Amino acid sequence: MSTAHPPAHAEIPPPAIEEVSPGVFAYVQLDGSWFLNNAGFITTGEGVIAIDTTGTEKRARAFDAALRKTTAKPVQALINTHSHADHTHGNFMFAPRTAIIAHELCREDVLRGSLAALRNAFPTADFGEIPYVPPMVTFEERLNVYAGDLRIELRFVGPAHTTNDVIAWIPERKVLFSGDLVFNGGTPFAMAGSIGGWLDAIPVLRGLGAETIVPGHGAICGPSALDDVEAYLRFIDALARKGIAAGMEPYALARETDLGRFAHLSDPERIVGNLHRAYQELRGGPRGGPIDVPSVFAEMVAYNGGQPLRCLA
Ligand SMILES: [Zn+2]
Known part of the structure; x- marks a missing residue:
């Protein structure tokens, strides 16, 4: 179990805009825990390409206001790196004047989304009113989007964190928007995706030669963050193999596991969801196959001492 003492609301900084390369901005919401994700946007003389949104109505409006303080140009396109609510809930701020781009499976997942289920899983979060x-x-493998002359390469790298992960790579600037393939300072979460697929994607990301990574959660980082994600996923994979051999179910295994070097990561209860995903794959299930999300979340709450999952959104 975790021994970390997470900060309270008052201790997290407000969202911040950071220009990681000329005209390329990251919108960073620390501390990167549940629903505190990063977004970004690229400005040109003609318009703006945005990457991801935020998870609550209030935060979606704050992101839009911050973007608008930086540029008055029209937002021509919005890229969703994946379907999770923290990255797509703010889509409504851009519709209908902006082309919203994502993997085909992202669209299907957003259409299946349920605010009621999220409110149930995160009772302390104030989601507000979110029109989905x-x-x-949509695309399947690759798509290039141009911000003026600057090429943004969208590549499907899933199933990994979800079934529909897309990265946005700007080769001319060596800047990578990794989506949730990188959690910097938080526990990687593979429940909705694939441990094996994510491990396969890491070397692909590494091979890009990025100098700057805007992770899905946490502070802007360099490529060494990929090593940390990979180490955690290998830890989960090895643990699951041992657990299966010992005849232990994921929740019992999670409870008795010492997180060791990963104990400082936020949202440690994700180990439960990660082990469920690892077990499913090791038992021959398809990568990204369906999983009983409500029951896994109930076990994560139990792991968390029966308390609602800490969510500062
Ligand atoms: Zn996500």
Whole structure:
């Protein structure tokens, strides 16, 4: 079990905009825990390409206001790196004047989304009113989007964190928007994706030669953050193999596991979801196959001492 003492609301900084390369901005919401994700945008003389949104109505409006303080140009396109609510809930702020782009499976997942289920899983979060707006332009493997002359390469790298992960790579600037393939300072979460697929994606990301990574959660980082994610996923994989051999179910295994070097990561209860995913794969299940999300979340709450999962959104 975790021995970390997470900060309270008052201790987290407000969202911040950081220009990681000329005209390329990250919108960083620390401390990167549940629903505190990062977004970004690229400005040109003609317009703006945005990457991801935020998870509550209030935060979606704050992201829009911050973007608008930086540029008055129209937002031509919005890229969703994946379907999770923290990255897509703010789509409504951009519709209908902006082309929202994502993987085909992202669209399907957003259309299946349920605010009621999220409110049940995160009772302390104030989601506000969120009209669900799915991506309207979808692709399967690759798509290039141009911010003026600057090429943004979208590549499907899932199933990994979800079934529909897309990275946004800007080769000319060596800047990578990794989506939730990188959690910096938080526990990677593979429940909705694939441990094996994520491990396969890490060397692909490493091979890009990025100098700057805007992770899905946590502070802006360099490529060494990939090593940390990989180490955690290998830890989960090895643990699951031992657990299966010992005849232990994921929750019991999670409870008795010493997180060791990973104990400082936020949201440690994700180990339960990660082990469920690892077990499913090791038992021959398909990567990204369906999983009983409500029951896994109930076990994560139990792991958390029966308390609602800490969510500062
Ligand atoms: Zn996510």
